[in-house]
Amino acid sequence: MKKHLLVFATALALAGCAGSKQSSSEAVHTGINPNENREEKTATGETILIGPITRVAFDQAPYSGWFHPAYQRYTPNAKIMEELTPLLENVTFKAFVGSWCIDTQRDLPRLFKVLDVGRVPLTKLQMVSLREDKTTWTGEEKQYNVTAVPTFIVYNKEGKELGRIVEVAYPTIEMQLLNIIKGTEKK
Secondary structure: OHHHHHHHHHHHHHHHHOOOOOOOOOOEEOOOOOOOOEEEEOOOOOEEEEEEEOHHHHHOOOOHHHHHHHHHHOOOOHHHHHHHHHHHHHEEEEEEEOOOOHHHHHHHHHHHHHHHHOOOOHHHEEEEEOOOOOOOOOOHHHHOOOOOOOEEEEEEOOOOEEEEEEOOOOOOHHHHHHHHHHOOOOO
């Protein structure tokens, strides 16, 4: 039931993108929803994710080749997670990533590990994958003023932005998330 609800909610949220201008390059999708997990070939022939994506994309080649090892290697700080976990119930996330980007390849698996340890449902995370020029066919990157990847945006229950992790988490993903949610993040 949860899975069907997630698919329905995602489809409903993406319905507004149906009329969006699409890339001139040929895109194929690897998800249930044709607007999710699309792939494009770059000028150099590299396959990248583009537009709205889900975690499912990272279980498939070529992305699983960097995602799974980085996810397995990362161990969040237990003491920080003890304080962070109850706070994660009151927030949602929007992630802008680049499957081609080394910073994304390092920090996205770490974010997922933190969210998994914190028992955060996947429904609380929306992801959009950008091209190397930081664009996508949805244009969402402009609405959210995204100029670098990865950009992880944290929102409270009312939808107010609490803060962002941009390119590199400092000192760690879990510590920076804790500081953002508690309002102690140094700007």
